[in-house]
Amino acid sequence: MDVDAVGLAESLREEAKRANERRLLVLAGDRERGYDALESILDSLSVPITATTLVGPEDRLRCEQLPQVTASDLLGTTREVIAVDTHDELQPNALGKVTGAVDGGGLLILLAPPLEDWPDRRGEFDASLAIPPFELEDVTGRFRKRLVETLRAHRGIAIVDLDDGRLEADGLTDPAPRLPGGAPTPPPDHRFPTAAYEACLTSDQIEAVAAFESLCEDERAVVLEADRGRGKSSAAGLAAGAFALAGERVLVTAPAARNATELFDRAGELCECLEGDAVTVGSRTIETGAGGSIRFREPSDAVDHLESADVVIVDEAAALPVATLESLLAADRVAFATTIHGYEGAGRGFSVRFRDRLAESDHEVTDCTLVEPIRYAAGDPIEVWAFRALLLDARPPVDPLVADAAPETVEYRRLEPDELLADDGLLREAFGLLVLAHYRTEPNDLARLLDAPNLEARALVHDGHVVTVALLAREGTLSRETRAMMYEGGRVRGNMLPDVLTSQLRDEAAGEPAGLRVVRIATHHAVRSRGLGSRLLERIEREFADGGDGSVVSENADETHAIDWLGTGFGATPGLLEFWRENGYGTVHVSTTRNDASGEYSALMLAPMTDEGTALRDRHADWFVRRFAALSSDALDDLEPDVARAALRSVDADAGPPLALTDHEWRVVAGAAYGPGLFDVDPGAFRPLAVRYLVDDPATVDLTDREERLLVTRVLQGRDWDAVADRLAYHSTGQCKRALGDAFRPLVEYYGTDAALEVRDRFAEP
Ligand SMILES: CC(=O)SCCNC(=O)CCNC(=O)[C@H](O)C(C)(C)COP(=O)(O)OP(=O)(O)OC[C@H]1O[C@@H](n2cnc3c(N)ncnc32)[C@H](O)[C@@H]1OP(=O)(O)O
Numbered sequence: 206m207d208v209d210a211v212g213l214a215e216s217l218r219e220e221a222k223r224a225n226e227r228r229l230l231v232l233a234g235d236r237e238r239g240y241d242a243l244e245s246i247l248d249s250l251s252v253p254i255t256a257t258t259l260v261g262p263e264d265r266l267r268c269e270q271l272p273q274v275t276a277s278d279l280l281g282t283t284r285e286v287i288a289v290d291t292h293d294e295l296q297p298n299a300l301g302k303v304t305g306a307v308d309g310g311g312l313l314i315l316l317a318p319p320l321e322d323w324p325d326r327r328g329e330f331d332a333s334l335a336i337p338p339f340e341l342e343d344v345t346g347r348f349r350k351r352l353v354e355t356l357r358a359h360r361g362i363a364i365v366d367l368d369d370g371r372l373e374a375d376g377l378t379d380p381a382p383r384l385p386g387g388a389p390t391p392p393p394d395h396r397f398p399t400a401a402y403e404a405c406l407t408s409d410q411i412e413a414v415a416a417f418e419s420l421c422e423d424e425r426a427v428v429l430e431a432d433r434g435r436g437k438s439s440a441a442g443l444a445a446g447a448f449a450l451a452g453e454r455v456l457v458t459a460p461a462a463r464n465a466t467e468l469f470d471r472a473g474e475l476c477e478c479l480e481g482d483a484v485t486v487g488s489r490t491i492e493t494g495a496g497g498s499i500r501f502r503e504p505s506d507a508v509d510h511l512e513s514a515d516v517v518i519v520d521e522a523a524a525l526p527v528a529t530l531e532s533l534l535a536a537d538r539v540a541f542a543t544t545i546h547g548y549e550g551a552g553r554g555f556s557v558r559f560r561d562r563l564a565e566s567d568h569e570v571t572d573c574t575l576v577e578p579i580r581y582a583a584g585d586p587i588e589v590w591a592f593r594a595l596l597l598d599a600r601p602p603v604d605p606l607v608a609d610a611a612p613e614t615v616e617y618r619r620l621e622p623d624e625l626l627a628d629d630g631l632l633r634e635a636f637g638l639l640v641l642a643h644y645r646t647e648p649n650d651l652a653r654l655l656d657a658p659n660l661e662a663r664a665l666v667h668d669g670h671v672v673t674v675a676l677l678a679r680e681g682t683l684s685r686e687t688r689a690m691m692y693e694g695g696r697v698r699g700n701m702l703p704d705v706l707t708s709q710l711r712d713e714a715a716g717e718p719a720g721l722r723v724v725r726i727a728t729h730h731a732v733r734s735r736g737l738g739s740r741l742l743e744r745i746e747r748e749f750a751d752g753g754d755g756s757v758v759s760e761n762a763d764e765t766h767a768i769d770w771l772g773t774g775f776g777a778t779p780g781l782l783e784f785w786r787e788n789g790y791g792t793v794h795v796s797t798t799r800n801d802a803s804g805e806y807s808a809l810m811l812a813p814m815t816d817e818g819t820a821l822r823d824r825h826a827d828w829f830v831r832r833f834a835a836l837s838s839d840a841l842d843d844l845e846p847d848v849a850r851a852a853l854r855s856v857d858a859d860a861g862p863p864l865a866l867t868d869h870e871w872r873v874v875a876g877a878a879y880g881p882g883l884f885d886v887d888p889g890a891f892r893p894l895a896v897r898y899l900v901d902d903p904a905t906v907d908l909t910d911r912e913e914r915l916l917v918t919r920v921l922q923g924r925d926w927d928a929v930a931d932r933l934a935y936h937s938t939g940q941c942k943r944a945l946g947d948a949f950r951p952l953v954e955y956y957g958t959d960a961a962l963e964v965r966d967r968f969a970e971p
Pocket residue numbers: 642643673723724725726727728729732733734735736737738739740773774775776778779780781783784
């Protein structure tokens with residue numbers, strides 16, 4: 206080999222240390238040559254084996270080894286050298302996590318196939334993109350092509366071609382000597398002890414700690430946002446320590462206890478520094494001599510202990526369900542620390558859904574963003590590369606560029622993967638919009654967008670800028686064998702709607718028609734509610750109804766199909782259900798468990814395009830209406846009443862059984878509505894009527910929102926009178942009972958048979 210890879214690695218390491226930055230070394234070529242070079246490099250670098258990690262399939266070196274799938278174990282830790290073996294596969298998510306864990310002065314080493322061949326390689330991750338009826342050979346290599354381009358274009362990245370013994374780039378940037386930055390100084394006026402500020406490593410961290418001082422007052426919230434490794438957990442820890450030293454009880458929660466390690470370390474150090482032996486420090490509890498404390502509790506447990514805490518700190522808030530965050534808002538003084546641009550899709554739920562709730566709450570909010578990295582110098586070229594390669598900082602266009610967008614000004618555009626690859630601006634805007642609008646978009650999704658054969662993207666663009674984007678997945682057209690396999694309990698990749706309709710809802714034919722699921726849709730926040738989202742759905746429908754472009758490959762021989770149905774599945778909120786209903790989608794299912802990330806029940810909706818699609822939609826809508834009452838008193842007994850109302854309202858009025866109450870049942874219902882009859886003695890008779898009404902939504906019957914919620918909570922969900930009266934703010938259970946009787950009057954009027962109307966006439970006031 207002509208290239209001195211060892212000498213190169215030594216120079217890179219020396220430069221990295223000098224600049225407190227990282228450097229990246231790509232060893233491209235034959236795998237064995239790569240490992241030989243790597244071993245020589247590790248032998249010569251003065252890096253302890255304990256600070257080195259090999260991320261790859263085999264434990265081939267003497268250092269720590271883990272496979273790419275468990276790269277998340279490295280999150281929050283730091284290593285001096287990490288080598289990643291990408292010969293068998295490359296998981297985009299793992300690449301992000303690994304890059305984030307390399308310390309300032311450290312090296313990231315990639316063992317890669319010859320760069321020219323790399324895009325054509327297929328590994329396990331690619332196999333996961335081969336969603337039936339597509340096959341592995343349909344998966345493309347654009348993500349890797351783009352990755353190679355970024356490796357070649359960015360500073361700080363050395364590339365050695367081991368097969369040709371050629372140095373492609375030396376990665377040396379010859380950084381200007383760093384001026385020794387003075388220690389950051391505490392703010393002039395502060396309430397926390399000076400030591401809390403002296404423990405800070407950057408001036409951003411000082412500002413973050415200072416932001417926590419606002420929690421000395423009541424009805425305050427602090428939101429701390431930062432990219433990974435900006436020292437946000439540590440800042441929260443220093444603040445927690447300061448509160449505990451002042452005798453306050455601090456409750457800390459995070460998705461997992463290990464997320465709070467740094468917080469407890471900093472808090473413990475501060476308390477010990479100021480109180481010495483008077484403080485007891487454990488890994489989940491700290492108690493100060495002043496009577497203060499810091500305690501970690503799991504999120505669900507924390508929600509039940511808000512009363513006993515003075516200050517509540519939520520770390521990695523974006524990774525918690527929105528419903529949990531909302532419950533935590535019951536705390537009077539509360540801080541949320543959260544990662545933006547996380548490598549693990551560390552959610553946007555926080556910004557997407559929770560921010561609004563926070564703004565509506567009584568808390569005065571102090572915002573703080575930490576920019577300066579802690580583990581390495583600002584402007585580190587490897588971070589710059591990772592952000593670009595994985596689009597961690599992709600953003601929708603800035604507001605002024607799209608401010609005038611309206612359905613009349615926009616153009617419908619297919620976002621072909623090749624165009625996205627060629628036009629980074631377009632890719633950034635489209636992906637940025639998807640990231641901002643969805644609580645879990647991660648680097649793997651970028652690869653999916655570029656390479657998965659079942660996915661398509663469509664957008665509306667205003668003046669060349671993306672204002673609304675939709676990600677579409679082809680589903681269905683599954684072979685008889687695949688359908689039987691699903692029916693018998695086997696799993697299929699992708700195909701979310703056919704999968705649920707077949708395996709859970711026991712419809713073996715559900716995977717036959719061709720469908721297109723709107724996986725995600727998002728409108729730029731500055732131009733929502735102008736009809737753009739609806740316009741995009743309409744244009745998609747038009748395109749795919751035309752057959753031509755919308756035709757799909759089938760698992761059965763070479764035949765092609767037009768799309769039979771459009772569908773969607775999402776965390777159900779009344780507003781979103783309404784949006785989809787207005788666009789012609791009807792609910793066919795509500796999941797029986799809440800989504801871990803959003804804390805919401807998912808709704809599945811269909812809009813038929815052909816007779817086959819209509820048949821599929823009709824039978825599932827029918828079954829949905831038939832089972833809804835039983836579901837409501839069982840798995841969905843805590844479904845938000847407004848979600849239940851909106852879900853039923855979106856169902857086609859022809860769906861479900863016709864009302865078939867016996868004369869006797871009608872007398873019971875009308876007796877409760879008009880006379881001395883009681884709901885409690887025969888609740889079953891009221892249920893089909895409530896469901897029928899909520900589905901039909903007849904124009905001439907006008908129940909109030911509260912009355913409809915009463916139908917859901919009392920009649921369908923079977924909650925007891927006290928709980929219902931309390932929740933719907935009736936003065937007493939008696940008033941609530943009368944209200945239910947009153948609510949049934951218009952229903953008896955509208956649907957009642959002769960037997961029912963007779964009762965009404967008998968009791969009706971003269
Ligand atoms: C499969 C999925 O992706 S579901 C998730 C959908 N995406 C998101 O939640 C991301 C954030 N939200 C958005 O990007 C947008 O609000 C979209 C995509 C839902 C709708 O896009 P828009 O361009 O605003 O749609 P459009 O103007 O055609 O329709 C808006 C109507 O939808 C309904 N609607 C949509 N979202 C909401 C909501 N969160 N709350 C209340 N109503 C809503 C309302 O009826 C609204 O009309 P209004 O503003 O007059 O009350």
